[in-house]
Amino acid sequence: MSLRNVTAAVLLSAVASTASAQRVQLDDTLSPVDTFQIPLAWSAGVMRQAVAALLANAPGAAPQLAGHIDNVEVRLDTRDFVGQSARIYLTLPATIAGLSSPTDLELQWDVTSPFIPGAVRPGQSMLVFEGSISGAVTSAFFSFAVRLDRGAETDTFDVEPYYELEIIP
């Protein structure tokens, strides 16, 4: 074996070993609705606090804004993984266009079993499912809540979470 071939073999081996632990982004275009409008608002309990902060011309001190959407059906294309044990993660991109400080955002969800409720901030992934993939389509109904710190000066923006699958060896 020439030195050239040895180098190639080592590299390919490395690629193969990491591929088994990699996450694969799942196609969720089977979901019946893809875009949801979520209006943010201050809850009644913090509205006075918001008014006080805005009156003081200190919008950064305004309390957290929140919004939610219920009954979001998510249908994931898992046909390539039927019969395998896997973990599915919900991930938020690290940057969100139109949001000056992404770390102020939190996406929280409740979800039908066997999916797992949780929360993420931009750049984070959170486990939402762990078990055997039983069908070509894996689906669940989510209730999402968006919370935004220091959101008083924020314009409309889009959040696009996505789902990733990882095979359990």
Add this chain to the structure above:
Amino acid sequence: MAAWASFVMVVGRLTLLLFLFAVATPSHALRFSIAAAPPFVYIQVGTGDLATYGLFGGPSSQVDEVSFPIPAGVTAGDGTEIIGTPVMPIAFLGYSGGNQANYQVTIDSSSGLISENNDVIPLSQIRWTTQDGDIPGGQFTGSPNQFLQQYNLRGRRSRGIVDYLTFIYTNTIVPQAGTYRGRVTFTMTLL
């Protein structure tokens, strides 16, 4: 030297493979369009709900009242101004869903001051000064729609004002004897 060249070539293929993988990544559909908080205006004339935030005095659910008792030595209609008490805190807040917090404030002083005998002193007998100048000083006109203030500076989502008004009875007319009461209403509109 030969090994180095080979390494470069393999990396080149690896890059190509990864690129193709990226192109083949499934698209995702879920999108949340997050709308900014809806616009609103807030107006407070006198003491009120925000007392717990240190802005104003004691909380009150009633309409605040400013009194102008004529002191000894002052004759009705002699032009000696009488300062009313207490000083009245006033707050205006406009919050916009866009980048322009537009609002307008008007005053209705058309009812006048009315005595127990139904005699009337026009509210134009009362003027006011302000502590900070955030709200302009002025005088009631007796109009149901007197302009007080408008804010329409672009580029700011919210605009808040807190100021303290001192009302002054100008005492330039001679009314019938009696105790006179009237109500002034401030109206704030989001433009």
